[in-house]
Amino acid sequence: MTDHGFSLRDVVVRRGDHTVLDGVDADIPSDGITVLWGPSGAGKTSLLRLLDRLDVPDSGSVSYGGTPLDDLDVLALRRRVGMVFQRATPFAGTVRDNLAVAAPAADDEAVRRVLERVSLDASLLDRDADTLSGGELQRMCLARTLITEPEAVLLDEPTSALDEEPRRAFERSVLELARDGLTVVWVGHHEAQVERVADRVLRVEDGRVLA
Ligand SMILES: Nc1ncnc2c1ncn2[C@@H]1O[C@H](COP(=O)(O)OP(=O)(O)OP(=O)(O)O)[C@@H](O)[C@H]1O
Numbered sequence: 315m316t317d318h319g320f321s322l323r324d325v326v327v328r329r330g331d332h333t334v335l336d337g338v339d340a341d342i343p344s345d346g347i348t349v350l351w352g353p354s355g356a357g358k359t360s361l362l363r364l365l366d367r368l369d370v371p372d373s374g375s376v377s378y379g380g381t382p383l384d385d386l387d388v389l390a391l392r393r394r395v396g397m398v399f400q401r402a403t404p405f406a407g408t409v410r411d412n413l414a415v416a417a418p419a420a421d422d423e424a425v426r427r428v429l430e431r432v433s434l435d436a437s438l439l440d441r442d443a444d445t446l447s448g449g450e451l452q453r454m455c456l457a458r459t460l461i462t463e464p465e466a467v468l469l470d471e472p473t474s475a476l477d478e479e480p481r482r483a484f485e486r487s488v489l490e491l492a493r494d495g496l497t498v499v500w501v502g503h504h505e506a507q508v509e510r511v512a513d514r515v516l517r518v519e520d521g522r523v524l525a
Contacts, residue, residue: 319344319497320365320466322523325374327360334360335371336521344466346513347488347498356518358501362468365499366397396459400471402451404443409434409454412443417461424461432457432487449480453487466497474503485511 320342327335335357342348342365350358363369364376367388376383383391405412413425420428429436432453438446446454452472459467469488473481489511492498502508508515517524 319379320499321377321380322361322364323375323377325361325364325371325376327357327364327369328372333521335364338374338521338523340516340523342497342499342516343514344497347492347500347511349500349502349508349512349515350518351502351508351512351515352518357521358518359470361518361523362397362470362499362501365468366395367391368397393462394464395466395468396462396464397468398452398455398459398470398472400474402448402455402475404446404451404454406443408440408442409446410439412454412458413461416458420461428457428461431460431491433483447480449476449483452476452480452484456484456487460491464496466499467491469498469500471501471503473507481507 322338322340325335325338326333338361350361352358360369364371365378367383370383378386378391378395405415410425413420413428417424425439426436429439434450434453434457438450438454443451443454452475456467456472473484476484485507488498488500492513500511502512
């Protein structure tokens with residue numbers, strides 16, 4: 315197991331009388347892009363949310379960098395592990411305001427650097443976030459996650475609402491981030507996309523992770 319990967323042992327999540335995750339054992343190494351892949355309703359999103367402690371399992375354990383998440387301060391964990399959701403979640407205000415919410419102390423240089431990492435033009439900084447295109451918005455959300463310099467990011471079908479061109483642009487940004495050492499866990503849907511981005515695939519089916 316590498317320095318800051320995730321590991322899940324016998325993880326069970328129940329919602330009412332439905333078992334959403336049913337004894338999951340999995341290791342997610344810190345290098346490259348790991349895609350969680352499987353049919354709708356298989357439990358991919360539920361698994362991803364455990365990694366940032368947005369949810370806690372009913373039993374079993376989840377650790378990060380060898381430490382059980384229960385033993386980590388949750389805010390510190392979320393600084394190390396960022397999340398981008400399926401639907402872009404802009405705050406009211408400009409792109410600059412959105413980045414400042416995540417990192418009030420970030421200077422101009424840091425802001426410009428993070429925009430460059432997601433291929434967003436710096437001229438967008440003073441635009442109202444709600445005037446951005448879907449693709450720009452999702453890359454802004456990625457930038458907002460990256461500006462706190464996490465070690466890992468969790469992506470929950472971040473391109474499912476995007477057309478082909480912005481989807482490819484988002485993929486290119488993430489591939490480059492992974493090449494620069496960011497740990498990426500990506501809940502995928504489109505098979506062609508999985509083939510383009512995955513360094514490894516964890517197949518999730520019916521609440522289990524198959525080898
Ligand atoms: N809060 C909840 N209450 C009841 N059932 C839930 C809840 N959250 C998830 N589920 C159920 O758990 C199962 C797994 O859901 P999950 O969202 O993890 O699947 P998924 O693999 O991410 O699916 P999709 O690809 O459609 O997003 C689904 O059957 C879902 O209806």
